C-alpha cells in the first residue's frame with residue numbers, strides 16, 4: 645500500500661487485480677483508492693483530483709454524524725426512541741436510578757446527585773436495551789410464521805458497523821442496540837433481513853427476491869438506515 649498526498653489529503657492506494665478504480669471514504673475520515681495494477685500513478689492522481697469534492701463531502705457527512713451521535717445528557721437534549729424525539733429531563737434523587745417517558749415527549753432520567761455523563765449513558769443504554777427486548781419477540785414470532793424459519797436465540801448488543809448479524813447454524817440473531825432509536829419499521833427490516841439469512845447466507849438474487857416477497861419496501865428502509873452513523877448493514881457474510 646502507498647500513500648498519495650493531494651494537498652492536505654492522504655489517500656491510501658492499493659493496487660489489485662481488478663478492472664476499475666474504486667474509491668472509498670471511511671467513517672474515521674481515511675480514504676482508500678483501489679486501482680488496477682497496470683494503471684499509472686499520474687492517471688490515479690488525476691482520477692483522485694477529479695473526486696476531491698466528493699471525498700470532502702463524504703468526510704463532512706461522517707463528521708456531522710459523529711457530532712450528532714454524541715450526547716452530553718443535559719437538560720432538554722434530544723434523544724430518540726423508535727424514531728420519536730424526546731427531550732431529556734434530569735432529576736436528582738437519593739434513590740435507585742430510573743428512566744421514564746412523560747407525556748410522550750419527555751425522557752425523564754432520575755439519577756443520584758452528582759451522577760456523571762457515563763452513569764447517565766449507561767442508564768439510557770439499559771433503557772434502550774429493555775425497550776428493544778419488549779418489541780423483538782413479537783416481531784420474530786410474526787416473521788417466523790411468514791418466512792417459515794425458526795429463530796432459536798436472539799440478543800441485543802452494541803455494534804459499531806453492523807445493524808444485525810446472523811449465525812445460520814445456531815439460528816441465532818443479534819440486533820444492534822442503536823436500533824432502539826430508529827423507527828420500528830427499521831428494526832423490523834433488520835429482523836427480517838437476518839431471518840432470511842437463515843435460509844440464504846449470501847446477498848444474492850435468491851436473498852433479494854425473498855426480501856422483496858416478504859418486505860416489498862426493504863430498499864427504502866435500508867436507505868434510511870444507511871444515512872445513520874452506523875453506516876452499513878453487514879453485506880459480507
Ligand SMILES: [Zn+2]
Nearest residue numbers: 837841878879
Ligand atoms: Zn445480510
